[in-house]
Amino acid sequence: MVAYTFYQYDGRVRRYAEALAKHGYRVDVISLRWNVEEPEEEIIRGVHVFRIQGRVINEKGKLVYLRRLLQFFFHSMLFLMREQRKERYSVVHVHSVPDFEVFAAWYPKLTGSKILLDIHDIVPELYASKFNASNKSLAFRLLVVIERMATSFSHHVIAANHLWEKRLEQRSVKSSKLTTILNYPEASVFKRRGRNRDDRKFIALYPGTLSYHQGVDLAVRAFSLLKDKVPNVEFHIYGAGDQLVPLKSLIVELGLQTKVFLKEPLPPDQIIPAIENADLGIVPKRNEGFADEAFSTKILEFMILGVPVIVPNTTIDRYYFNDSVAKFFCANDERSLADAILLLIEQPQLRQALIRNADEFVKGYTWEANEAVYLNLVDSLVNRRRRPNDQE
DSSP states (O other), X not given: OEEEEEGGGOHHHHHHHHHHXXXXXXXXXXXXXXXXXXXXXXXXXXXXXXXXXXOOSOOOSHHHHHHHHHHHHHHHHHHHHHHHHHSOOSEEEEEESSGGGGGGGHHXXXXXXXXXXXXXXXXXXXXXXHTTOOTTSHHHHXXXXXXXHHHHHSSEEEESSHHHHXXXXXXXXOGGGEEEOXXXXXXXXXOOOOOOOOSSOEEEEEESOOOGGGTHHHHHHHHHHHTTTOTTEEEEEEOOSTTHHHHHHHHHHTTOTTTEEEEOOOOHHHHHHHHHTOSEEXXXXXXXXXXXXXXXXXXXXXXXXXXXXXXXXXXXXXXXXXXXXXXXXXXXXXXXXXXXXXXXXXXXXXXXXXXXXXXXXXXXXXXXXXXXXXXXXXXXXXXXXXXXXXOO
């Protein structure tokens, strides 16, 4: 596994790695280091994790962002070359962003490894959203070329949702070498442990990246419209990202210091109690370009933990969900979001109906229900036959 991510915070990468380890594979993960206190090398649940580069999420521009990606590219390439000489990897599973990271596996491919490219976020659209670029810009077109080269270089490609599967099939990769695997939560991990709050507050929660397209600022503005209508409501935000400082300023500007709280991101085993003890989950994502088609696994996590969720009427969310399992609001509209929050605060019976319907819906959207798709894919790449005791 090669991923420009913090392994302990990235549920998608962890699920893949741990599933393979349980399935009988030896798994190495090459990833980032969150802070200097983290060991550069350790074994977590049977997975050998190598943290080859530190990162602070404070990129102010394209060049800083690119420089850090390139540093990781060269560090990971050298790591793969060194380890491949010791013992050949059967598969190198590369996680994008960025797409060009897959070329760090040129030596393993040359010496017999199969290359699996996992496109978490579709890069040209992500770039356009992050840096306010046009789809007709030279940079966007160059990124599409890199996407085509990366998918051609790979033996198989994973898309993170069905909209992106269609996009990739149209412009970059044959359907025969393309599989869609959503970022499914693990039912065995996201288990309900029982709420233990009794403080008479109404707590709404957002856990995730603090980037512009996630729209957390819209949620903060929505709460400024509610602060006088619902005195006991609070909004807890768990996350990090380039919008952290602007969000702090916005909270002060709107006088929400006693209503909206910014907290450090937590790994899955620690964020679960926080989610379960929330009264409402909020996914305030914008519907502009990339965000309109980016699937948010937070929605499934809220559902599996029995928390009603408010989602925007983006193309991707309307593709997977309906009004019986989630409360929709008009994307980009803080007043519409405030109205949806107020409605669910005032109507506990509606919250319970959403929870009941989502309970049934989410059964088909867990990692356990879909794990075999990934394991069979890896097995097929290495022509591995299933043993009688292999688990699906």
